[in-house]
Amino acid sequence: MSDCCSPRAYGRVFSEKSAWKQVRRYRRRGLDGTSRQIVDLLKVRGVEGRTVLEVGGGIGAIQLELLRAGAARAVSIELTPTYEAAAADLLRGSGFEDRVERHVMDFAEAAAEVEAADLVVLNRVICCYPDLPKLAGAAAEHAREVLVLSFPKERLWTRALVVVANLPMRLARFRIFVHPVRLLRSVTADRGLRPAFDRAGVFWEVAVFERG
Numbered sequence: 566m567s568d569c570c571s572p573r574a575y576g577r578v579f580s581e582k583s584a585w586k587q588v589r590r591y592r593r594r595g596l597d598g599t600s601r602q603i604v605d606l607l608k609v610r611g612v613e614g615r616t617v618l619e620v621g622g623g624i625g626a627i628q629l630e631l632l633r634a635g636a637a638r639a640v641s642i643e644l645t646p647t648y649e650a651a652a653a654d655l656l657r658g659s660g661f662e663d664r665v666e667r668h669v670m671d672f673a674e675a676a677a678e679v680e681a682a683d684l685v686v687l688n689r690v691i692c693c694y695p696d697l698p699k700l701a702g703a704a705a706e707h708a709r710e711v712l713v714l715s716f717p718k719e720r721l722w723t724r725a726l727v728v729v730a731n732l733p734m735r736l737a738r739f740r741i742f743v744h745p746v747r748l749l750r751s752v753t754a755d756r757g758l759r760p761a762f763d764r765a766g767v768f769w770e771v772a773v774f775e776r777g
Contacts (some may be wrong), residue, residue: 575693576645577737584651588697591626591655593706599715599769600688604630606762606773607684612636618682618707620672620700621690625652631684638664640682642672676703682748687714689769697744698702698752705756710776712758717743727770748769 596604604627613635619628620642628639639661641652646669656662672679673696685708687701693702705712717723727741734740749772750760758774765771 573740576647578734579645579647580741581647581650586649587624588651588655591624594664596626596630597738599771600627602771603686603688603713603715604634606713606771607631607711608634610651612657612684615683615710617686618642618752619686620704621693623648623662624655624657624667625665627686627688628654629659629661632661632664639678640681641665641667643667643669644671656768673700673703676707679707680710681707683710684708685712689715691744692716692742693743695740697748701749701752702756705753705758705774708774708776710723712753712774713771714773715769717768718765719743723768
C-alpha cells in the first residue's frame, strides 16, 4: 500500500482520541444510524449461532450488538492499533471477552491468515482503501453466507463533497474514495455473491450480498 491510506496515515486520522470519543458516544446513545441499519439487516437474516468477521470494526460496537443478538463469536480486523485500548475497555465487562478476537493487520494483504465467517461486515471501510477489488474481493471470499457493506453513495454531489473533504486530508497523507458501485457488484458476483439489498441514505449507502 502506498503512503496514502497506509497504517501510519490511517492512525493519524483515526486516532486513539477519536476511538475513546466513539466509545463515549456509543455508551450514551448506542449505534449510529448506519451501524444500526447493518445490525438490523443481519438480524432479519438470522445471527443466532453465526460467526462474524468485521473488517475495520473500530471499537467493536457492531460486534457487541450481534453477539447480544445471539452470534457465536466475532473476529475484528483493524489496520491500526489506535482502536485497541478503547475497544478493550468497551469489551471489558460485556460478558463477551472470550468470544471476540481482535487483530491489527491489513486485511486485503493478509486475508489468507483469517478464517472465513458466516457474516462479514465492512462499515464505512472501502471508502478509506484505494484498492476496491482487492479489499472487497477478500471480504467476499470470506463470507460464507452474507456480506454487508456501507460506503458513500455514488452521486455527483457526494463526489464533490469528498473532493473538498480530501483537501485538508493531504497533510495526513490520507484520502477518501467514492468507488463505483458497479465495480463492487462485479467483484462480489465473481466470488459467488448476489445482491440482496441496496439502499442509499443521505450520504451512506448500505448493500447486502448473499451466497448462492
